[in-house]
Amino acid sequence: MQKGKVYLTGAGPGDPKLITLKGLESIQQADVLIYDRLVSRELLKYAPEHAEFVFAGKFPNHHTLRQEEINKLLVEKALAGKTVTRLKGGDPFVFGRGGEEAAALAEHGIEFEVIPGVTSAVAVPAYAGIPLTHRGIASSFCVLTGCENPEKENSAIDWARYANDQETLVILMGIGNLSLIAENLIANGRSSATPVALIHWGTCQKQTTLVGTLANIAEEAARSHFQNPAVIVIGDVVRLRERIAWFEKQLVMEV
Known part of the structure; x- marks a missing residue:
């Protein structure tokens, strides 16, 4: 049997209209659609009628499927000759573990294509009215994970490096460690008066x-x-x- 193909597709940050045209095409071609928790359900309606849907969402304290199980599922479906679209929130290669999935597919000789998505690290602040860079304020920004691999003995994040007041920090998946993040930055010299914004369900109607x-x-x-x-x-x-x-002003006006 001929092997199928897998699309590792970024669905964007939440607003279904922010998916790319190529990403939308990968949904329309899918025999199997494996999607994450933060993917807009509006996108699923573009899949063919015969498509099989598999929810692989990960919650803070519960994973519907472990990453190893997702990798195995992608391989199994592709070896069965299916066209598989792995629909991931944001961009598949920005803290989306898409690299692990791509490596598993490559190991089994399965054809795959990576379709980048609009990352929440950039889009969500923009929808909140926060430019990550601005002339005279910040000439650079850095994206960090707020939830490292729990099996690590020590953090790989050099907090002293990010205590520079001139750089914007964007932290994904960090609400559970918010207090520790703030303490680490202050302890390493960042001003305690530094402004912080938390943006919930960015780009969505409930932002x-x-x-x-x-x-x-x-x-x-x-x-x-x-x-x-x-x-x-x-x-x-x-x-x-x-x-x-x-964006939030628009939401108020709509109400």
């Missing part, structure tokens, strides 16, 4: 944003029961939100 400082953001998040999924933005560019926030 909300909480703004504070490194000194108080963990307390504010706890008080408001702020939860995942969320993107954390740290840096002086957060102050620009007061003037150029646009």
Whole structure:
């Protein structure tokens, strides 16, 4: 039997209209669609009528399928001659474990294609009115994970390196470690008055944003029961939100 092909497709940050044309085509061609928790369900309706749907969502304290099981499923379906679309939130190669899936497919000689997606690290702050770079404020930004592999003995993040007040930090999957993140940055020299924004369900109709400082953001998040999924933005560019926030103003007008 001829092997199938796998598309590792980035679905974008939440708003279904932010998927790329090529990403949409991969959904339309799918015999099997394996999708994540943060993928908009609106995208599933573009799959063929015969398509098989497999939910592979990962929650903070529960994984529907472990990563090893997802890798195995991709291989099994492709070896059965199926066209498989692995639909992942954001971009498959930005903290999406797409590299692990690609490696598993390559190991079994299965053809695959990576279709980049709009990463939440850039799109979500933009929808909150926060440019990651701005002339005279921040000339660079860095994207970090807020949830490293729990099997690591020590953190691979050099917090001293990111204590520079001139650089914007974007942290994904970090709400559960928000207090520790703030403490590490302050301990390594970043001002406790540095603005911080937490953006919940960015680019979606239920987007909300909480703004504070490194000194108080963990307390504010706890008080408001702020939860995942969320993107954390740290840096002086957060102050620009007061003037150029646009998406949430649209949501208020629609109501």
